Amino acid sequence: MVKKAPQLDKWEIRNMGDQVMGGLDFKSIAEETSLRGFPTICMQRNELVRQLVKAGSALDDKSGMRMACGIKSLEMKQGSAHVSFSASTVKPKSYRMVVGADGLASKVRELLVGPIGGKHVQIKFPGWGRWMCTIPAALFPLASGDRTMTEFWKEGRRIGSWPCAGGNVVFYGTVLHPRPAPIPDNPQARIDAFCKDFEFVKEDFGGAIERIFEHLHANKKRIDLKLEYPAQLKVEGDILQGSAALIGQAAWSINPALFQDYSMAIEDAFSLANAIVSAEGGKLLPEEDMDIALRAWRTARRSKAAIVEQASEEFHKAAKSFSNKGLMGFITSRLAPVAVNERSMNARFRKVYRL
Numbered sequence: 624m625v626k627k628a629p630q631l632d633k634w635e636i637r638n639m640g641d642q643v644m645g646g647l648d649f650k651s652i653a654e655e656t657s658l659r660g661f662p663t664i665c666m667q668r669n670e671l672v673r674q675l676v677k678a679g680s681a682l683d684d685k686s687g688m689r690m691a692c693g694i695k696s697l698e699m700k701q702g703s704a705h706v707s708f709s710a711s712t713v714k715p716k717s718y719r720m721v722v723g724a725d726g727l728a729s730k731v732r733e734l735l736v737g738p739i740g741g742k743h744v745q746i747k748f749p750g751w752g753r754w755m756c757t758i759p760a761a762l763f764p765l766a767s768g769d770r771t772m773t774e775f776w777k778e779g780r781r782i783g784s785w786p787c788a789g790g791n792v793v794f795y796g797t798v799l800h801p802r803p804a805p806i807p808d809n810p811q812a813r814i815d816a817f818c819k820d821f822e823f824v825k826e827d828f829g830g831a832i833e834r835i836f837e838h839l840h841a842n843k844k845r846i847d848l849k850l851e852y853p854a855q856l857k858v859e860g861d862i863l864q865g866s867a868a869l870i871g872q873a874a875w876s877i878n879p880a881l882f883q884d885y886s887m888a889i890e891d892a893f894s895l896a897n898a899i900v901s902a903e904g905g906k907l908l909p910e911e912d913m914d915i916a917l918r919a920w921r922t923a924r925r926s927k928a929a930i931v932e933q934a935s936e937e938f939h940k941a942a943k944s945f946s947n948k949g950l951m952g953f954i955t956s957r958l959a960p961v962a963v964n965e966r967s968m969n970a971r972f973r974k975v976y977r978l
Contacts, residue, residue, distance in 0.1 A: 628666040629786040632770040636963050639777040639827045645964035646774075647972055665772075665785050665793075668885075697721065697734040699865035702910040719907055720899065721867040724888060727854055729873035736860030736869075743860035748803060749853060749878055749939060754817050755795045756848040757787060762834050763794055776959075777824060779946030782832075794835065796821055799946050803852040810843045817848060853879035863921045866913075868895060875928040880939035883931050883975070890927070895920055927975075934971045937962060 632650040637643050693709030704721040708714075723731025727746075728739070737743045760769070763784050774783035779799040784792040798820050807813040818836050825832045839846060857876045862869040871888025898920040899908055908916055941962035944955035961967065 628664040628670075629788065630664050630770060631772050631785065634772045634774070634968075636774050636776065636968075639775055639824065644776070644960040645966075645968055647968045648965065652969065652972060665787055670788075694730050694734065697731065697867060699867065702866065702913075704866040719866060719913075722892070722895065723867065723869040723873045724871055724892065726872045727856060729869065731867065732858070732860075732869050732873045735864050735867055736858065739856070743858065745857040745859075747855045747857060747876075749855050749880065750801065750943070751797050751799050751880075752803065752850055752852045753795055753797045754820070754848065754850050755793060756839070756846050757791050758794050758835060758838060758846070760784075760786070760790055760792045762838055763792055763831055775827075776942060776945050777827070779943065780821070780824065781942055782821070782824065799943065800852075806850050810846075810848065813848050813850060814839045814843055816850070853884075855879065861921075862924075863917055868917065868921075870895065870924075874924075875932070877928065877931055878935035878939050880942060881931070881935035883935055887928065887931060891924060894924065931975050934975050937971070 632648075634647040634649065635643055636646045692713045694706055695709045696707040698705040698707075700717065703717045703719055705717045706715060706721060721731065723729050723735070725731055732744065733739075739746050769786050772783065772785040774781055781797040782795070784794045787793050796817070807816050814836075817839070821832055825836075839848060855876055855878050856872070858869075858874060862874040870891035872884050874891070875887060877884050877887055898916045899913055900906065901908055907913065941959045944959045
């Protein structure tokens with residue numbers, strides 16, 4: 624599935640003077656720990672979904688996959704979960720295990736724990752928005768190589784790119800906002816809003832940003848320029864109830880500043896599969912062993928989530944410090960590099976991945 628996914632060797636964080644403030648050396652960490660590239664691969668979400676659907680359609684039990692049928696109700700029974708679907712064409716069915724991997728607005732979590740804004744699930748806006756689009760790599764030739772994620776910081780903005788397939792890069796720019804602003808509803812309005820947000824750095828990259836502006840205007844019908852506001856949930860309810868479990872953004876209060884939300888989901892899924900499947904026969908564990916295995920999995924994942932949450936909050940505070948002006952800006956712009964230098968980031972990375 625990931626054979627064609629570009630792999631990162633390095634993450635560089637620079638200031639607008641093109642001085643390296645810090646980052647991560649993924650390659651050396653992978654070599655030291657036999658990580659075999661994980662978690663330093665770059666894959667676009669639509670490609671991942673396409674491959675998962677393809678793999679699921681070839682399952683031995685011929686059950687295939689159903690997309691967008693929606694869950695209506697979820698009832699826990701002894702050793703199973705009974706699911707009713709919103710689509711009238713899909714009959715209710717009982718499963719040994721139901722996994723809620725349906726993101727921030729998780730329906731599975733709502734049925735298990737409660738709705739967003741209720742007693743057990745609160746939503747928090749971290750204070751920034753992110754513009755993203757895919758462009759030819761030649762338009763943003765600022766990375767140190769085709770296996771490097773490069774990020775620049777200035778006055779509350781983070782501008783950067785990471786490689787993707789076909790000689791392209793995913794270009795992104797973040798903007799600090801006290802609250803989510805309305806998202807323009809047509810391509811031209813989004814391009815105009817993006818250009819307005821980053822007009823002040825147009826002179827900082829030898830014309831690269833201006834070339835991106837021109838490219839967006841010339842290809843507005845073909846380029847999907849998105850503005851999103853990453854949200855952070857606080858989930859106090861139990862992520863494991865009976866034969867149902869929550870993973871990824873449906874489960875954890877992960878600040879998205881450190882790009883660990885999808886990584887956590889993949890790691891959750893991988894560890895859950897290993898926990899509930901017999902190593903010998905490749906079958907689900909018997910009911911009496913399943914309960915013990917699931918509780919152990921929950922404990923381990925809670926511990927990991929707490930580490931990632933702390934690391935991402937620290938990184939977010941360091942990046943946010945660049946929005947300060949005057950004397951405070953002068954002080955924090957010199958303190959923040961201490962928080963993001965390579966030695967510090969490598970230490971956090973090792974802690975996050977228990978290396």
